[in-house]
Amino acid sequence: MKTRRRNLSGDRLTTTTRRNTRSKTSENGRGNSLPFPIDLIMEIFSRLPVKSIAICRCVSKTWASVLRRQDFTELFLSRSRTLPKLLLAYQKDGDLFFYSAPQPQNPDENSSSVVATYHMKFSFEADFLGDAFEISGLDQGLLLPLPRVKTRRVKSMSLFGYDPIDKQVKVLSMSGSYGSSIPVAEEYQIMTLGTGKLSQRMIDCGRILRYYPHFEGICINGVLYYLSVDISTASYLLVCFDVRSEKFSFIEVEKFLFDGTMVNYNGKLGFLLSGESDYVDESSTSVNLWVLEDTHKQEWSERTFVLPALWEEDIVESAMLGFVGMTGTNEIVMRPLSLPGRPFYLIYFNIERNTVVRVAIQGMNGSEYDHVHIFLDHVENVKLL
Incomplete structure (x- = not known):
């Protein structure tokens, strides 16, 4: 009985052939693999749609290991950006x-x-599609229904941003109540996604703002922007939240910008309007x-x-x-x-x-x-x- 074996070298996966029976092995002797360098395998997989990638991860531990590598994630994302x-x-x-x-x-x-x-x-209970429901998009190709916030406050709103340095997605949640005619944000919580455990922690904004960001926010180059109003000074503010440091800064703006649509204009924050409409x-x-x-x-x-x-x-x-x-x-x-x-x-x-x-x-x-x-x-x- 003749056996032909290719030895594993570096990041290469092996194939063992015994007569007419073909058996595919990997470093640990289990699962399926291919006799090609991993960079070539990743190049092939990067041309598949997301749904196919999810299926391929279930084929074997070896495939799952390759398809969860950070360099494959970045390769897939860079290819997707071209289309x-x-x-x-x-x-x-x-x-x-x-x-x-x-x-x-x-x-x-x-x-x-x-x-x-x-x-x-996605199906939800009817009341979940009311004020508590939001959908947000992100420039890293993510789109999520934002999670419910653990709070005793009456109202809450969440936005999420991306830290391009640590490559982390974070959810910023603001909660408030109707204690007065003008609701105030009383709690700020932050949650980091993709860590395996969803844990919320409190952070300090440093100013007294309305409990909700005006319309939607936008994240550009690691900074999450949204509009709000400072209750104590009645000034209109552009809130700038640094996703990595989790620090707030503020820019006073004219009221008419509240009617604008936030956009990413060549890596800078922009507002679209027609006149002031x-x-x-x-x-x-x-x-x-x-x-x-x-x-x-x-x-x-x-x-x-x-x-x-x-x-x-x-x-x-x-x-x-x-x-x-x-x-x-x-x-x-x-x-x-x-x-x-x-x-x-x-x-x-x-x-x-x-x-x-x-x-x-x-x-x-x-x-x-x-x-x-x-x-x-x-x-x-x-x-x-």
Whole structure:
């Protein structure tokens, strides 16, 4: 009986052949493996979708070990960033349905539609989809229904951010009650995800703020930004929470920014408005972008982008549009605020080419559902699988 064996060398996995019976072994003699260097194996696996990666992790301990390596996680994420997607979640009654669609890159008049692919459904109790429920996205490819906060306060709200140095995702939760006509944040808690144990710890904000952040926050380069009001001074604030150090800092802002939509503009915080309004309609002539140029010096710049001449006639018609955000290729994305009997679509305004394109989202009809969440530049991430 002849046996041919390849010895394990470095990060290489081995194959043993005995006559017509093929047996695959690994370093510990168990599970399946391939006779290729691990870097080549990771390259192959990195081309699979997230769902397939999750299945492959269950094949054997060897595969699970390879697919949980930090360098594989980073490889998968970097590849996903080259093909960003639209992520859509619509809410109907007690269910959330998740879809993804190719994100148009510099769309033109030929990019008239994309097809959404259904992924999964989350079901919740009806009352959970009220004020206590939120969905948040993150620039590291994560999207989570935020956990309930352990508190005796009446109201709570959570946001999460990413620390790119320690590569940690943290949830910042604020809780308050209705002790007065203006609710105040009385507790701040922080929780680190992906550590195997969800433990909450209290932190100090240092100022007396409203119990909720105004609208949604955004995390850029390790800083979580959101708007709030200082109760003691009645000043409008941009709250800056450093995710790594867990320290707060504050920038006073004009009230009109509270009507803006926070965006990541080339690695800086920006606010999108139309004049001082949070929507665009057929009478709008331009879009304004306020950019925080220097956090420490608290310096801002304003850019005004004039809408094309055919804006009213061919694009908007009678719809009222809200801002979704900006893509990594500097396109302002807008969505109709109501869709009475019409297919779901997005408007892409390229600020460099001064072009506007309407892109229909096929495969789901947003007009039938209570609320649609839209996330731009979404990338798949295996970090928390």
